Amino acid sequence: METITTDIAIVGAGGAGLRAAIAVAEADPSLSIALISKVYPMRSHTVAAEGGAAGVIKSDDKIEYHFHDTVAGGDWLTDQDAVEVFVNTIPKELTRLEHWGCPWSREASGKVAVRPFGGMKVMRTWFAADKTGFHILHTLFQTSIKYPSIKRFDEYYSTDLMVENGRCTGVTAIEMRTGIMKLFNAKAVIICSGGGGKVFPFSTNGSIKTGDGMAMAYRAGVPLKDMEFVQYHPTGLPITGILLTEGCRGEGAYLVNKDGYRYLQDYDLGKPEPTPRLKSMELGPRDRLSQCFWQEQRKGRTIKTPHGDMVHLDLRHLGEKKLNERLPMVLDLCRSYIGVDPVTQLVPIRPVVHYMMGGIHTDINAATPIKGLYAAGECACVSINGANRLGSNSLGELLVFGAIAGRNAVEYIKGEGRDLNAAGTTKLAADAKARVDAIFTKTSGTESVSGLRKEMNTTLEDGAGIYRTEAELKVACDKIDGIRARYSQVSVKDKSSVFNTDLIYTLELGSMLDVAQTIAHGALQRKESRGSHQRLDYPKRDDVNFLKHTMTHYTGGATPRIDYLDVKITTSQPAERIYGRDE
Amino acid sequence: MSNDRTITLEVMRYRPETDAAPSFQSYVVPYVEEWVVLDALNYVKDNLDTTVSYRWSCHMAVCGSCGMMIDGEPKLSCKAFLRDYGSKIRVEPLSHFPIERDLVVVIDDFIEKFTRIRPYIIAQSEKPVSEGEYLQTPAQLHKYKQFTLCINCLLCYAACPQYAHNPEFVGPAALSMAHRYNLDSRDSGRDLRQEVSASHEGVWECSFVGACSDVCPKHVDPAAAIQQTKIASTMDYYKALLPGGK
Ligand SMILES: Cc1cc2nc3c(=O)[nH]c(=O)nc-3n(C[C@H](O)[C@H](O)[C@H](O)COP(=O)(O)OP(=O)(O)OC[C@H]3O[C@@H](n4cnc5c(N)ncnc54)[C@H](O)[C@@H]3O)c2cc1C
Ligand code: SF4
Numbered sequence: 001m002e003t004i005t006t007d008i009a010i011v012g013a014g015g016a017g018l019r020a021a022i023a024v025a026e027a028d029p030s031l032s033i034a035l036i037s038k039v040y041p042m043r044s045h046t047v048a049a050e051g052g053a054a055g056v057i058k059s060d061d062k063i064e065y066h067f068h069d070t071v072a073g074g075d076w077l078t079d080q081d082a083v084e085v086f087v088n089t090i091p092k093e094l095t096r097l098e099h100w101g102c103p104w105s106r107e108a109s110g111k112v113a114v115r116p117f118g119g120m121k122v123m124r125t126w127f128a129a130d131k132t133g134f135h136i137l138h139t140l141f142q143t144s145i146k147y148p149s150i151k152r153f154d155e156y157y158s159t160d161l162m163v164e165n166g167r168c169t170g171v172t173a174i175e176m177r178t179g180i181m182k183l184f185n186a187k188a189v190i191i192c193s194g195g196g197g198k199v200f201p202f203s204t205n206g207s208i209k210t211g212d213g214m215a216m217a218y219r220a221g222v223p224l225k226d227m228e229f230v231q232y233h234p235t236g237l238p239i240t241g242i243l244l245t246e247g248c249r250g251e252g253a254y255l256v257n258k259d260g261y262r263y264l265q266d267y268d269l270g271k272p273e274p275t276p277r278l279k280s281m282e283l284g285p286r287d288r289l290s291q292c293f294w295q296e297q298r299k300g301r302t303i304k305t306p307h308g309d310m311v312h313l314d315l316r317h318l319g320e321k322k323l324n325e326r327l328p329m330v331l332d333l334c335r336s337y338i339g340v341d342p343v344t345q346l347v348p349i350r351p352v353v354h355y356m357m358g359g360i361h362t363d364i365n366a367a368t369p370i371k372g373l374y375a376a377g378e379c380a381c382v383s384i385n386g387a388n389r390l391g392s393n394s395l396g397e398l399l400v401f402g403a404i405a406g407r408n409a410v411e412y413i414k415g416e417g418r419d420l421n422a423a424g425t426t427k428l429a430a431d432a433k434a435r436v437d438a439i440f441t442k443t444s445g446t447e448s449v450s451g452l453r454k455e456m457n458t459t460l461e462d463g464a465g466i467y468r469t470e471a472e473l474k475v476a477c478d479k480i481d482g483i484r485a486r487y488s489q490v491s492v493k494d495k496s497s498v499f500n501t502d503l504i505y506t507l508e509l510g511s512m513l514d515v516a517q518t519i520a521h522g523a524l525q526r527k528e529s530r531g532s533h534q535r536l537d538y539p540k541r542d543d544v545n546f547l548k549h550t551m552t553h554y555t556g557g558a559t560p561r562i563d564y565l566d567v568k569i570t571t572s573q574p575a576e577r578i579y580g581r582d583e
Numbered sequence: 584m585s586n587d588r589t590i591t592l593e594v595m596r597y598r599p600e601t602d603a604a605p606s607f608q609s610y611v612v613p614y615v616e617e618w619v620v621l622d623a624l625n626y627v628k629d630n631l632d633t634t635v636s637y638r639w640s641c642h643m644a645v646c647g648s649c650g651m652m653i654d655g656e657p658k659l660s661c662k663a664f665l666r667d668y669g670s671k672i673r674v675e676p677l678s679h680f681p682i683e684r685d686l687v688v689v690i691d692d693f694i695e696k697f698t699r700i701r702p703y704i705i706a707q708s709e710k711p712v713s714e715g716e717y718l719q720t721p722a723q724l725h726k727y728k729q730f731t732l733c734i735n736c737l738l739c740y741a742a743c744p745q746y747a748h749n750p751e752f753v754g755p756a757a758l759s760m761a762h763r764y765n766l767d768s769r770d771s772g773r774d775l776r777q778e779v780s781a782s783h784e785g786v787w788e789c790s791f792v793g794a795c796s797d798v799c800p801k802h803v804d805p806a807a808a809i810q811q812t813k814i815a816s817t818m819d820y821y822k823a824l825l826p827g828g829k
């Protein structure tokens with residue numbers, strides 16, 4: 001097998017992967033970096049982020065406030081040592097992006113402007129109009145071009161991690177242009193492969209968000225942490241699930257039911273006021289707002305449409321000028337995809353699967369339990385998001401922990417990981433190739449990729465949605481286990497080597513099924529309600545038994561093994577989450 | 584699905600290992616009012632023929648991967664609604680690029696040119712992060728903002744007669760990006776970028792047809808960027824003739 005020898009291999013060239021690559025290049029320009037991505041960097045889904053990135057910069061704000069908002073927002077399932085690192089580092093990271101050319105929106109004075117975001121006590125979300133992720137990604141990609149040591153492998157699909165004696169020695173990837181599998185023999189590997197929202201049918205995630213890196217790490221022996229915590233964003237457009245940023249509500253948009261009533265006032269989220277009040281009503285946290293939709297639906301107060309039940313987002317009172325200036329993409333998305341003009345019309349919306357709080361288990365150094373293997377960004381769970389991520393904390397997370405992963409990988413390969421270990425790697429790579437070849441060459445399959453994907457999608461939506469129960473979760477687990485077993489009956493029709501998306505979709509389905517299984521089983525075992533995980537049969541948070549991270553382990557068998565890890569608490573003891581009234 | 588109406592999607596197919604030349608394959612797909620051409624392609628992929636290959640991800644016109652010729656015009660397939668076309672829609676790979684496979688084109692040439700124009704801030708001296716942000720007024724931001732909006736979808740290259748004629752032409756998106764950085768108050772790299780922008784294959788190759796700006800889904804207006812670069816380069820020329828000019 002063709003082998004590419006490199007100091008550090010990075011899987012994923014979204015925000016986290018690019019930030020990690022630049023960190024390595026800056027730490028030591030003599031190190032070789034292989035930046036592997038299944039799409040060109042600027043196609044990565046960071047591009048879709050709209051609203052902004054939170055970081056303390058203004059004089060009315062304090063690092064402790066951001067800490068507290070994040071910990072309480074995560075319903076105390078966050079690891080507080082990680083949150084401390086995060087809130088302390090993010091302002092510097094955002095400033096660094098400014099120096100790299102990110103076109104942040106500005107105040108008249110020329111200083112960076114901030115906007116309010118859900119669950120944040122003070123305005124602290126930096127934004128570049130409503131295309132923040134787009135600008136962050138392009139700034140990082142363009143800046144990365146400056147560093148000659150970053151060698152890109154665009155449109156390479158990674159399949160397996162090479163792990164020998166508890167140490168990671170590389171990764172295999174298929175060059176999509178030729179169909180040839182190659183081995184990247186590396187002293188350290190950083191996974192930055194993004195989330196896996198495509199396991200659900202209705203999602204804001206792009207087609208590439210299939211949880212590949214999570215599944216790769218999981219199969220290699222790293223536990224996936226807190227996978228049952230799936231964030232629904234309260235405002236997705238019907239049909240496509242395209243997101244309307246929380247920035248809409250930050251600017252002052254209302255959520256109203258079929259009677260034009262601002263229904264959030266009925267759910268202990270504060271009183272309706274004409275202009276936005278921080279941490280209140282429409283600026284409550286996402287988990288609570290999505291749950292309110294479900295409650296309204298049960299009360300028959302949502303709007304029936306051919307595309308399911310909806311409520312309305314009302315932006316009309318903000319006026320055309322402000323909308324053009326602050327939310328231009330939102331206007332365009334509504335006008336073109338659903339033919340509604342937010343300047344004059346109410347916009348139908350509903351909750352949509354958006355983000356995975358869980359992921360590859362790492363410590364605050366972005367290190368996994370496997371030596372030389374790091375993870376950062378949405379694929380990872382360093383646990384700053386706990387049971388519910390606050391909007392605008394994720395873009396920050398991928399910068400902070402992407403950079404940390406890069407720097408720590410460099411430290412590692414200068415010390416303990418100095419020697420490139422290649423002895424058994426060739427054999428491991430051959431095994432990986434044999435696995436993929438078996439899928440590729442199989443001729444008589446009885447199952448189709450799209451068929452199984454659809455079944456998986458509906459199973460999770462039905463059984464592991466906004467509200468969950470024991471009975472429904474049991475059904476979901478059984479079904480997903482069954483679909484996972486049937487996956488071996490899929491065959492790839494397309495037998496050509498060049499840009500074979502039939503093969504890629506098949507491999508992605510394999511990743512998604514592993515991820516789906518950890519979500520369903522994690523949710524079944526967690527007999528409490530916390531943040532985004534709401535059990536109708538266990539409606540209360542249970543700090544005695546479940547102030548713990550769910551750790552899902554791959555067993556090679558039909559179902560995963562689950563155990564628990566204590567949450568790290570430094571200064572904030574679990575308390576009631578309060579929105580819309582004084583704390 | 585709303586009714587039994589269908590449309591025919593004529594998809595250009597090309598598999599380099601087995602096909603001597605590209606050919607068209609037709610698929611009958613349901614007509615759904617809200618669908619874009621990408622949805623129709625996904626219907627084909629999921630239900631009729633798993634072997635069709637094309638790039639896509641975001642389905643919201645921001646990742647720039649789904650550009651293709653639709654009825655002869657370069658479009659983002661995730662933003663081209665079936666309702667704006669007839670009962671037969673022809674989809675082909677983007678013009679002026681080599682076909683890699685089916686609707687997937689080879690974009691190495693663009694990546695190389697984009698890299699060559701140095702699309703990053705070149706600062707005179709590096710200010711430490713601890714000293715905070717550079718000040719940039721909304722007016723200064725406004726000067727270059729529009730040229731930051733490029734999603735690298737390459738529709739402009741597929742529309743450009745000059746790029747068809749001379750593949751050495753640096754092209755609309757790369758030249759606009761050079762202009763974007765030149766206009767940024769934080770940047771001092773213009774002289775370096777001019778080596779590419781003001782070269783023979785740079786802005787002077789453009790005959791100002793404006794097709795790039797017509798097809799650009801993000802209103803970047805690359806033609807304006809090129810025109811402004813030309814004017815600025817001409818100024819450089821006259822400035823250099825003045826006593827004390829560089
Ligand atoms: C619509 C939308 C709006 C959002 N808005 C905000 C916001 O306003 N603020 C905020 O903080 N967060 C927001 N988020 C969340 C945030 O954007 C994401 O969590 C974050 O961008 C993820 O970045 P990443 O670098 O981890 O992954 P991605 O950007 O998804 O990148 C993943 C990378 O991994 C690569 N990859 C994956 N699998 C493989 C494989 N098998 N082989 C090779 N490469 C692979 C991909 O090619 C890609 O380069 C939003 C999310 C969405 C979907
Ligand atoms: S300038 Fe416009 S058409 Fe050209 S690549 Fe950029 S966004 Fe696409």
Ligand code: FES
Nearest residue numbers: 642646647649661
């Ligand atoms: S799929 Fe991203 S631009 Fe069309």
